[in-house]
Amino acid sequence: MSAIADLSAAELEALRNEVRGKYEAFRARGLKLDMTRGKPAPEQLDLSNGMLALPGNADHFTESGEDARNYGGLQGLAEARALFLPVLGAPPDRIVVGNNSSLALMHDCIVWALLKGVPGSPRPWAKEQEIAFICPSPGYDRHFAICEEYGVRMLPAPMTGQGPDMDVVEALASDPAVKGMWCVPKYSNPTGEIYSDQTVRRLASMRAGAPDFRLFWDNAYAVHHLTERRHEILNILEECERAGNPDRAFVFASTSKITLAGAGVAFFASSAANVRWLLARAGKRTIGPDKLNQLRHVRFLRDEAGLYRHMDAHRALIAPKFAAVAEALDRHLARTGVARWTRPDGGYFISVDAAQGTAKRVVELAKEAGLALTPAGATWPHGQDPHDSTLRLAPTFPSLEEVRAASEGIALCILLAAIDKQCA
Ligand code: PLP
Numbered sequence: 152m153s154a155i156a157d158l159s160a161a162e163l164e165a166l167r168n169e170v171r172g173k174y175e176a177f178r179a180r181g182l183k184l185d186m187t188r189g190k191p192a193p194e195q196l197d198l199s200n201g202m203l204a205l206p207g208n209a210d211h212f213t214e215s216g217e218d219a220r221n222y223g224g225l226q227g228l229a230e231a232r233a234l235f236l237p238v239l240g241a242p243p244d245r246i247v248v249g250n251n252s253s254l255a256l257m258h259d260c261i262v263w264a265l266l267k268g269v270p271g272s273p274r275p276w277a278k279e280q281e282i283a284f285i286c287p288s289p290g291y292d293r294h295f296a297i298c299e300e301y302g303v304r305m306l307p308a309p310m311t312g313q314g315p316d317m318d319v320v321e322a323l324a325s326d327p328a329v330k331g332m333w334c335v336p337k338y339s340n341p342t343g344e345i346y347s348d349q350t351v352r353r354l355a356s357m358r359a360g361a362p363d364f365r366l367f368w369d370n371a372y373a374v375h376h377l378t379e380r381r382h383e384i385l386n387i388l389e390e391c392e393r394a395g396n397p398d399r400a401f402v403f404a405s406t407s408k409i410t411l412a413g414a415g416v417a418f419f420a421s422s423a424a425n426v427r428w429l430l431a432r433a434g435k436r437t438i439g440p441d442k443l444n445q446l447r448h449v450r451f452l453r454d455e456a457g458l459y460r461h462m463d464a465h466r467a468l469i470a471p472k473f474a475a476v477a478e479a480l481d482r483h484l485a486r487t488g489v490a491r492w493t494r495p496d497g498g499y500f501i502s503v504d505a506a507q508g509t510a511k512r513v514v515e516l517a518k519e520a521g522l523a524l525t526p527a528g529a530t531w532p533h534g535q536d537p538h539d540s541t542l543r544l545a546p547t548f549p550s551l552e553e554v555r556a557a558s559e560g561i562a563l564c565i566l567l568a569a570i571d572k573q574c575a
Pocket residue numbers: 189251252253254255291335340369371404405406407412417
């Protein structure tokens with residue numbers, strides 16, 4: 152197919168009729184498909200069924216002889232911290248293991264920063280006239296929802312394919328009102344991009360106007376590869392230390408998309424000062440985390456090799472789904488000039504840039520055809536995509552057959568919306 156912008160009026164009209172016919176045929180199938188849920192499929196959760204019987208009846212003592220059934224152990228088991236050390240890039244004494252949900256840890260860090268400040272804060276963030284966060288966009292909607300909830304102004308920064316545009320980020324960070332920045336440095340949600348070494352170094356070393364500026368380094372997809380290549384990124388904690396900003400990064404991760412999404416363990420890693428700060432706050436909130444779940448994870452995954460074996464099994468289940476989406480988009484949209492889409496080497500999403508001003512229409516067309524897509528704009532601060540172009544596709548949860556059918560429908564909706572706009 153040739154670029155629709157090059158077609159004559161008659162050719163465009165003919166193509167419109169053809170694509171509308173295909174769309175109507177798709178709609179007539181009366182399917183019910185959902186590509187909105189960035190969560191593991193049941194078969195992925197089944198990979199961890201062995202955990203349900205762990206740590207087992209009489210297995211509740213930790214390596215140091217602690218009884219994991221009891222209160223205490225605020226920082227998390229030493230063996231759990233050691234197991235995830237390669238993922239977090241910090242020595243065990245600078246890792247904290249929490250309960251399920253790293254998002255909860257991020258939320259708590261923001262709330263505690265607002266109420267108490269962080270190491271280096273002249274005053275609690277809530278006592279400042281106004282505070283702002285840099286939000287690489289498109290990004291993770293739940294990060295933006297936390298900012299919205301607590302009145303943190305959001306400053307979008309465009310993505311480049313190698314992380315956020317650092318010229319924009321550096322200019323924004325020089326403002327003392329800017330207290331932090333969201334980063335998903337590997338297989339970013341939703342663009343799948345990986346921060347380059349240069350991006351990581353610039354983030355670690357840039358001048359920040361606020362003395363207590365923090366990178367919220369959400370490494371949610373650290374080991375979630377979709378190809379045999381296990382991409383690595385620079386260690387942000389080491390880079391910050393080297394640049395003379397040792398307290399700059401709060402690192403987060405979890406096993407939500409490794410073991411069980413609703414019953415994983417979450418991690419925080421940072422400088423000694425930040426870890427002391429977090430533990431001082433956390434110690435008021437709880438007498439200790441669920442250490443049996445930590446023990447369960449250690450018994451199940453065992454070591455780094457066990458972790459990678461387990462992630463390979465996830466990859467075998469979900470890589471074909473990502474390939475099915477790419478195949479349908481290629482077949483219907485290649486060379487039409489109406490869309491660009493990502494081919495991520497990891498993570499949970501494919502991001503599509505549809506023709507400007509058509510994303511909302513694509514989502515409407517999809518809905519009319521029984522296909523649920525993430526609302527247009529959801530990946531932008533306040534749900535507002537200035538170009539009305541980004542679509543986030545989440546292929547992990549539906550079955551491969553459903554992903555194939557949905558991708559066909561999505562491609563047709565993207566094409567039809569673009570042709571309709573061109574004709575208007
Ligand atoms: N961070 C990112 C970038 C995510 O995409 C997600 C889930 O989709 C989360 C965090 C949620 O993590 P958790 O389950 O550990 O709260």
